[in-house]
Amino acid sequence: xxxxxxFANPAELARDVTVLExxxxxxxxxxxxxxxxxxxxxxxxxLTLRLDATHQMAEFYYLLAAQGLRTEAQIxxxxxxxxxxxxxLTKDATKMNRLGLKEDRLLAAMFTADTLPRxxxxxxxxxxxxxxxxxxxxxxTVMSAETCxxxxxxxxxxxxxxxxxxxxxxxxxSSTGVLERVFGQCLRDARHRLEGAKPAVPITETSS
Numbered sequence: 001x002x003x004x005x006x007f008a009n010p011a012e013l014a015r016d017v018t019v020l021e022x023x024x025x026x027x028x029x030x031x032x033x034x035x036x037x038x039x040x041x042x043x044x045x046x047l048t049l050r051l052d053a054t055h056q057m058a059e060f061y062y063l064l065a066a067q068g069l070r071t072e073a074q075i076x077x078x079x080x081x082x083x084x085x086x087x088x089l090t091k092d093a094t095k096m097n098r099l100g101l102k103e104d105r106l107l108a109a110m111f112t113a114d115t116l117p118r119x120x121x122x123x124x125x126x127x128x129x130x131x132x133x134x135x136x137x138x139x140x141t142v143m144s145a146e147t148c149x150x151x152x153x154x155x156x157x158x159x160x161x162x163x164x165x166x167x168x169x170x171x172x173x174s175s176t177g178v179l180e181r182v183f184g185q186c187l188r189d190a191r192h193r194l195e196g197a198k199p200a201v202p203i204t205e206t207s208s
Contacts, residue, residue: 014199022197026190030055033182039159048154053143057151058183060139064128065180075123079111082138086110089141101141109140122172132163132171155179 007013034049048054069075086106096103111134113144119134130138138150143144143151152173154163160179164172 011199018197018199021196022190022194025193026186027055029189030058030183030186033186034058034158034179037158037160037178037182040157042157045154046149049158051147051151053147053151054141055153055183056139057148057155058179060135061175061180062183062187070127070179072120072124076116076120078138079116079119083110085141090150099141104145105140109137111137118168122166126172126174129172129174131166132173135173199201 005015031050032055035046038045040046069078086109089099089101090103090106093105096106115134115137118131122131122134123127132149132152133145135152136145139148152161152163156163160176162174162176164174166172
């Protein structure tokens with residue numbers, strides 16, 4: 001597993017520490033900016049927005065925007081890639097165990113002949129809109145359906161999502177654009193910070 005001693009080269013170690021410092025800064029500033037952007041001051045909403053699951057949700061919507069997913073064909077391709085990944089994952093019991101996932105949860109996250117048409121119809125009628133249950137499917141490998149529901153509700157209260165009940169009785173979720181833009185700006189600021197950073201000086205050098 002370990003191909004080299006990561007502590008053997010002081011110069012490389014200093015660069016690694018700089019990456020870690022930037023990553024820690026990024027996660028801190030993301031949490032701060034999400035709370036600042038929230039339209040709600042409710043403590044329960046704030047607690048949910050601080051969860052790692054909210055960061056995962058933000059990353060998902062950021063990637064939808066960054067990869068330019070706009071058409072029905074593109075969202076269908078995403079669903080097919082998702083299904084392929086789920087199938088491959090169910091064949092790897094070791095990886096499933098490592099990720100803390102069960103086969104029944106993964107199989108329930110697949111898009112079927114019943115659920116895929118609804119995903120495509122919603123997107124066709126309102127580009128960017130995804131049924132709440134389908135968001136849970138797409139994020140099933142990183143959060144439970146219940147956690148996804150809590151994050152979605154918190155994002156609605158925060159003004160990041162709009163939640164509408166459809167004629168089918170399902171909940172359609174649309175992003176207002178705030179969540180993914182905060183994520184994207186934090187990511188870009190972190191990249192600029194890393195590009196302009198000088199490697200941290202190892203403690204052994206400062207004490208010599």
